[in-house]
Amino acid sequence: ExxxxxxxxxxxxxxxxxxxxxxxxxxxxxxxxxxxQILGQKVEFLVSFYNNEISEKSxxxxxxxxxxxxxxxxxxxxxxxxxxxDSAMYFCASSVGLAGSNEQFFGPGTRLTVL
Amino acid sequence: AQSVAQPEDxxxxxxxxxxxxxxxxxxxxxxxxxxxxxxxxxxxxxxxKYITGDNLVKGSYGFEAExxxxxxxxxxxxxxxxxxxxxxxxxxxxxxxxxxxGSYIPTFGRGTSLxxxx
Numbered sequence: 001e002x003x004x005x006x007x008x009x010x011x012x013x014x015x016x017x018x019x020x021x022x023x024x025x026x027x028x029x030x031x032x033x034x035x036x037q038i039l040g041q042k043v044e045f046l047v048s049f050y051n052n053e054i055s056e057k058s059x060x061x062x063x064x065x066x067x068x069x070x071x072x073x074x075x076x077x078x079x080x081x082x083x084x085x086d087s088a089m090y091f092c093a094s095s096v097g098l099a100g101s102n103e104q105f106f107g108p109g110t111r112l113t114v115l
Numbered sequence: 116a117q118s119v120a121q122p123e124d125x126x127x128x129x130x131x132x133x134x135x136x137x138x139x140x141x142x143x144x145x146x147x148x149x150x151x152x153x154x155x156x157x158x159x160x161x162x163x164k165y166i167t168g169d170n171l172v173k174g175s176y177g178f179e180a181e182x183x184x185x186x187x188x189x190x191x192x193x194x195x196x197x198x199x200x201x202x203x204x205x206x207x208x209x210x211x212x213x214x215x216x217g218s219y220i221p222t223f224g225r226g227t228s229l230x231x232x233x
Contacts, residue, residue: 004158006158033220042223042224043159043205044223045220045222048220056219056220091158093158093159098219099219099221100210101164101166101209103149103161103164104161104221105161106158106159106160107158108158
């Protein structure tokens, strides 16, 4: 069964450093998303991406964040200058159609630890 | 604005007993409702959804959920719990047809930890 994959599984970085989190969505899916989950808290939407552009973003997704689909398979989330409060689990997801009525398929996550 | 509430942080049930995980929602139009399960160190996994039609929705692993429009609820149920059902369960809602200014991005609840005791 196809699945969303994410690398790395765990990333440790120093405050102020740039990190890139990588995801490979399911191949026939058209909509891509990043979410984060701070330990013990709710799943928070960051950004959605369709047709090579951002279609929606939350207030969390400020200028420090960017997304890119550099080729036909990868979908990346870049945090330019990490802060302590960026420590969280980051999940990539994809869906075949709009998330409104279509279920999303989530990757296993990248645990980001900012020291 | 859409919102979802999961009033219980934790639900404890004995193996073999029925389980219910509660979810209530608020939307301006018709809701699209989802349940996801998260096992330790894993991503969220889709269980079932309600879009339209029959109020009782059946999903993976023997789970089902009942859409109740008058009570704005979408409780997750299973007739006989297994120890392997122990996980974190998330309810999610998006605005459906008839909404104005709604988002297609799901809003997730805080999650309910289900613990099934042997």
